[in-house]
Amino acid sequence: MTATLRLAEELIARPSVTPDDAGCLGVIAGRLSPLGFACERMDSGPDSFRVANLWARLGSGQRPTLVWAGHTDVVPTGPLDGWTTDPFVPSHRNGKLYGRGASDMKTSLAAMVVACEQFLATTPQPAIDIAFLLTSDEEGPANDGTVIVCREIQRRGERLDWCIVGEPTSVERTGDMIKNGRRGTMSGKLTVKGIQGHIAYPQLAKNPIHLAVPALAELAATVWDQGNAFFPPTSWQISNIHGGTGASNVIPGNVVIDFNFRFSTESTPEGLQGRLVEVLTRHGLQPGADFDLSWTVGGLPFLTTPGTLVDAVRDAIRDATGITTELSTTGGTSDGRFIARICPQVLELGPPNATIHKVDEHVAVADIEPLTKIYLGVLQRLNSSAAQAG
Structure with missing residues (x-):
């Protein structure tokens, strides 16, 4: 082993469901x-939702700095009788390590520590x-986790140059895909107002669903942008529609539509908001x-274009696995x-993500040691680059 x-395995054995760290950060700090x-x-965070955060630094804070980032919290297990074995008792079957957090992302945290x-x-x-x-509030609201530490680091003026987040990014084998950016996310709640009434007397009421549908149809068909070389086009999706009293003979008084934008660097929150309102008013x-x-x-x-960090990660993956990463x-x-x-x-780099958040979450044991070697290779390359730069 x-x-x-x-x-x-030591980290998986701790039931760190958001926001409970269950002592994981203590284990890591101890190493x-x-x-x-x-x-x-x-x-x-408040006592009812206390979030554990760790900021650990080796060095003066003024030299080129590589940050390893991640989370100790995991999503709930769901019904325990759906799991083959206890999700917080690490187990091995057919060359795989099973347990909640095995892929997302306690294996990455372990690999980071051992690589260092x-x-x-x-x-x-x-x-x-x-x-x-590191934080225990990534899978939850994320209001008292990484964002709090980032604010303090920024207030202090500490230098950060490169960051690797240990999210499970790979598809088939560790290292075959890394994330060099992520789309933005923006949610909206639209309440269209009508007048409730008897469905047999529509002239005495105003159906908000009928009012909303033409605009919703246009919004669903809108091309928000074309994306770019790194991002797919921005998408707009309805997630929930709530309207009506439950009775079949009542026109509702309002309808509430929840929706979400996943947007590229070609769009801004302000621009998307303005375009959506324009569609509503035009209808x-x-x-x-x-x-x-x-x-x-x-x-x-956010987007990290090819450069020092991308090159170091690409080379480390190739040397450790023979893979040309995507x-x-x-x-x-x-x-x-x-x-x-x-x-x-x-950048984000971790093991395969096929089982994250699922019952019987697992990671292939054969994917674990290559991840450590990749992380070690990144450290060596960035250190060599900094030493040569003087």
Whole structure:
């Protein structure tokens, strides 16, 4: 059993469902402190939803800095009788490690720690700073996790140059895909107002569903942008529609439509909001009188173009696995959206993601050690680059 596998099992055995860290950060800090990392807790949030955050740094804070970022929290298991084995008792079957968080993302955290241990054993005086930014609130609201630590780092003026988030990005084998950006996400809640009435007397009522449908049809067919070389086109999707009393003979008084934009760097929140309102008004709906609209911007898009970090990761993956990796910006959001505001180069790299959030989540044992080797290779390459730059 490798050092990475042992640590991954130790973390999986802790039931760290959001926001409960279940002691994972203590385990990791216990490995980092002997290496010389200054480990600082930045816990945040009310007592009813207390989030555990760790900021650990090795170095002065003024040299080129690589940040390892990730989360110790996992999503709920769902019904336990659906699992073949206890989700918080690491188990092995057919060459796979099973347990909640095996893929998302405790194996990545273990690989990060072990890679640093191996790197510092041979390079006790590196030319770069190394840091860890870890939270127990990535799978949840994400209001008291990484974003809180990023604000404090920015307030202090600490230097960040590169960041690798350990999200499970691979498809078939570790290293076959990395995320060099993510789309932005913005949700909206549209309430179209009508007048409730008897369905047999529509002239005495105003059906808000009928009022909304023409505009919704146009919005669903709208091309918001064409995307670009790194991003697919922006998409708009309805997630929920709520209207009616449940009776078949009552025209509802209003209808509420929940929707979401996943948008590329070709669009902005302000521009998308303005275009949506323009469609509504063109279909005879006036703000305030006929509809109310609220917005929540969950994250802005970010993009890391090929350069120092992309090159180091690509080369490390090729040397460790023989794979030529694919750059991608598909998928959901991650805490990279917060880190990208204060760090110019952010990538996501982790094991295959086919079983994340599923019953019997697992990772192939054969995918674990290559991840450690890739992370170690990135450290070596960035350190060599910084040393040569002087």
